[in-house]
Amino acid sequence: MTLGTKLSRLRALKKDRGQQPVASATDLRHRLARIDRTRPSDDSKGRRQASIEERLAKQLKGYQISDGLIKIQRHIPLHGSMGRHPLSLLKQQPVLPGDGAAANRRQVYFDTETTGLSGGSGTLAFLFGFAVVEQENLETTQYLITRFAGENAMLERINSILSPDDRLVSYNGKCYDIPLMNTRYRMRNIPAILDRLPHLDLLHAVRRLFGRTWPDCRLMTLEQRLLGLKRHNDLPGSEAPEAWFDCVTTGATVRLARVVDHNFQDIISLPMAHAVLAGVIEQPERHDADIAALARWLTDSDKTAAYTLLLRQRQRLSISGMRLLGRLARRFGNWELAVEIWEALSRGGCRQATEQLAKYHEHISKDLEHAKYYCELLPVDDEQRRRLNRILIKRYRQGIQPALH
Structure with missing residues (x-):
């Protein structure tokens, strides 16, 4: 069916319904041409x-x-x-x-x-x-x-x-x-x-x-x-x-x-x-910077610088800063400072410090009474029981050693 035939049928249908007739194909072409003329060309778009x-x-x-x-x-x-x-x-x-x-x-x-x-x-x-x-x-x-x-x-x-x-x-x-x-x-x-x-x-x-x-x-x-x-x-x-x-x-x-x-x-x-x-x-x-955070950052590349910083700023350290200073003091062999820090932290309820003291007295100072004391302060779990049992055996052996001589 051609376009002209379709338009004729549509015009007849519109007349039956009392509506305006559909525009002819020629009218539609003229309208499209007018729209095209008002549209900017690619050249004008580019210039704009x-x-x-x-x-x-x-x-x-x-x-x-x-x-x-x-x-x-x-x-x-x-x-x-x-x-x-x-x-x-x-x-x-x-x-x-x-x-x-x-x-x-x-x-x-x-x-x-x-x-x-x-x-x-x-x-x-x-x-x-x-x-x-x-x-x-x-x-x-x-x-x-x-x-x-x-x-x-x-x-x-x-x-x-x-x-x-x-x-x-x-x-x-x-x-x-x-x-x-x-x-x-x-x-x-x-x-x-x-x-x-x-x-x-x-x-x-x-x-x-x-x-x-x-x-x-x-x-x-x-x-x-x-x-x-x-x-x-x-x-x-x-x-x-x-x-x-x-x-x-x-x-x-x-x-x-x-x-x-x-x-x-x-x-x-x-x-x-x-x-x-x-x-x-x-x-x-x-600049009120976080000293502990800076020291942790420094430990990745220069532990000596981190240790020196924490020692210099010791009076301003947070609990996390004191824990880090204790670990670095242990690393650099300053056991006196490490123990001092761990004791202070342990009194404040720090489990890590208490555990470090138990380890120190068991393995470094060989003071098994103090080792037992700090071990008993730790929460009871399998690790705590093993550590306490080991300390008690060592203490027993230490006690019978003089009798053998």
Whole structure:
């Protein structure tokens, strides 16, 4: 059945029902042609997008390096201050516990802004910013994608700026940024260098040192408490996805520019946070850091430093800090100090300390009466019964030994 026949039947049906007749095929063609004329052409769309990108690049004081990708670079001389710390502090290579040779690599401080906060294969990192200290300047570079087509170019650029001798430094990058970026590289079938580099996540250090004393360990909290910085008119990171989509769909650039500023503040805060955290390691009492947590961190790489720290801060130690000091005193052969600490902890009901005293008097001092005393203070279980039985046998043998002579 032809189109004309179908329209004739429909017109007849409409007339039977008292409704307006259906338009003819010619009328429909004319209507479609009018709609097509009002629709923007691909060329006009491209010109509009290019105009938006040009305006945004100018607004950000950057420049387009490929279709859909803007590069923004800034140079910050290392004089003056950031918050309450001199920028000259960045000239020294910061060292944290366990750094080893990694501290001598070029430190690449980076952060991303994404189209979603939960990650996943549908989330795009539309902004990648990084900062490095080069001689007398802090050099920052940001790559901003203005449309999906710009992602490949950004991923290739990131690969080109990194070398095998670099170390990445981030804030929550191990759990969020790097997994997300690796997903984007896999989806674009581009080899990634990011996941092959050493990576220091400063969030882990902050949680160790201040997790018990700060209300939270967000980067802005670190900035306020350690750096003496307070952001003004900062766009929250949670609004970044909406700002980017607004720019892509409507051409609105004002909020996206604020996202770029937010990212810039993140990447310049990271090197200063790294430097100041290294100072916290040297003088933890000045910053009200968790001494016991720092000592536990130090024990992984330098037990002598951990022991020295705990001895120096002995009067400020928590129960967990005293337990660690007791273990290290035993390790370094300072039995007098170890016993003193264990006795104090045992009086406070610490089972571990009481058990250590039972072991010490059984095996080291050979004072079986004290060994029996501390063993009997322990909760009764199979291990306690075996230990007590062994001590009683030793005491019995010790008692009959003189009679044999």
